[in-house]
Amino acid sequence: MVKNMSLLKKKTTPETQGDIRMSTQDLSVFYGNSQALHEVNLDIHNNKVTALIGPSGCGKSTFIRCLNRMNDYVENCRVTGKVRLDGFNIYKDGIDTILLRQKIGMVFQKPNPFPKSIYENVAYGPKIHRLTKSKGELDALVEKTLTRVGLWNEVADRLGEPGTSLSGGQQQRLCIARAIATEPEVILMDEPCSALDPIATALIEELIADLRKKFTIVIITHSMQQAERVSDYTAFFHLGHIIESGHTEQIFNDPAHQQTKDYIGGKFG
Numbered sequence: 212m213v214k215n216m217s218l219l220k221k222k223t224t225p226e227t228q229g230d231i232r233m234s235t236q237d238l239s240v241f242y243g244n245s246q247a248l249h250e251v252n253l254d255i256h257n258n259k260v261t262a263l264i265g266p267s268g269c270g271k272s273t274f275i276r277c278l279n280r281m282n283d284y285v286e287n288c289r290v291t292g293k294v295r296l297d298g299f300n301i302y303k304d305g306i307d308t309i310l311l312r313q314k315i316g317m318v319f320q321k322p323n324p325f326p327k328s329i330y331e332n333v334a335y336g337p338k339i340h341r342l343t344k345s346k347g348e349l350d351a352l353v354e355k356t357l358t359r360v361g362l363w364n365e366v367a368d369r370l371g372e373p374g375t376s377l378s379g380g381q382q383q384r385l386c387i388a389r390a391i392a393t394e395p396e397v398i399l400m401d402e403p404c405s406a407l408d409p410i411a412t413a414l415i416e417e418l419i420a421d422l423r424k425k426f427t428i429v430i431i432t433h434s435m436q437q438a439e440r441v442s443d444y445t446a447f448f449h450l451g452h453i454i455e456s457g458h459t460e461q462i463f464n465d466p467a468h469q470q471t472k473d474y475i476g477g478k479f480g
Contacts, residue, residue: 232257232427233278233397238292240273240282247273249451250292255397255444260419260428262438262459265448266479271431274448275399278429279315280308296396313340316390320402322382324374325389329366332374332385333357336393356392360384360418380411387418391426398422400430404437416441435475439463447471 233255240248248270255261255278263271276282277294280301293300301311313336325332333353336342343349353370357363362384366377374385383403390398400419404412419428419441432438438445439459446456447470455462455471466472473479 230256232297233429234295235274235277236293236295238274238277238290238294240270240277241289241291242285243287247451248277251451251453253446253453253456255427255429257427258423258425259443260423260430260441261444261446262442263429263431263446263448264433264435264438265474267433269448270451271448272401273451275317275401275429275431278397278399279312279317280306281317283308313393314395315397315399316393316395317399318383318386318390318401318403321406322379322386324377324382324385327374328371329357329374329377329385330370333388333392336389340393342393352392356388359391359422360388361414362388378411380407380414383407383411383415384418387415387422391422395426397427397429400428402431402433405433412437435463435477447474449474 231254235251235253238248238251239246251270251274253261263275265271273282276285277290282288282290290302294302296311296314325335327335330353333356334349337349337352343352354363354367357366362381365381366372369376374382377385383406387398387403404415407415416437419430422428423443430438430441432441442459444457445459445462447454447462447466447468449470455466455468462471463475466475
């Protein structure tokens, strides 16, 4: 087995790793001759929620896709610098990206259930990663995961129905269930509430508050109110640069840069 792949399998704990779960060092991204990110340095804290804010096109989605190497699928994309998970650079040669994405799950802007049953949406990841040894264990894992996202009582009697038969908010919670079913260390969320109504949004925000007890979460949001409500840390992006990052309370109440203050105050964006 490639050494780098085996190192990714090592499970770390906050006690052995410290407060930082992920970090980027001089991370730059190029699409052809166009540079989308410029030497971004950011620490992502263990069992905390980090919100990425900034105007459209500022590099937030490019950045979050670097954290589990989704940019590998983008033609003419080149990444330089380092992205570390538990201290290990995930861009080293020989990394098993399937294993990496088991450790770093992702939830997208629009709910995108697999064209499968509710049950199979949750069971898919554990099956391919062989996380259970029997049908009984898999059933228990599906129930546990759907309960964790607040869906079990709503769907327990229709697990065989398509995931697409659920409402938008339910579909997004199903997608979160799918992401956490493989017991990742980090969950990436790219504007998970932008397509949802206020009631569904409130449910997702409550879920994020609960999930941070077990997972490290990075969320992109265009809602300043949401960033302030759900996050512990905030990073403000503009034109591919991080202008400012730190504790959310400090960023919103006493930003160090006028540009941050102007964006939060709605003067541009």
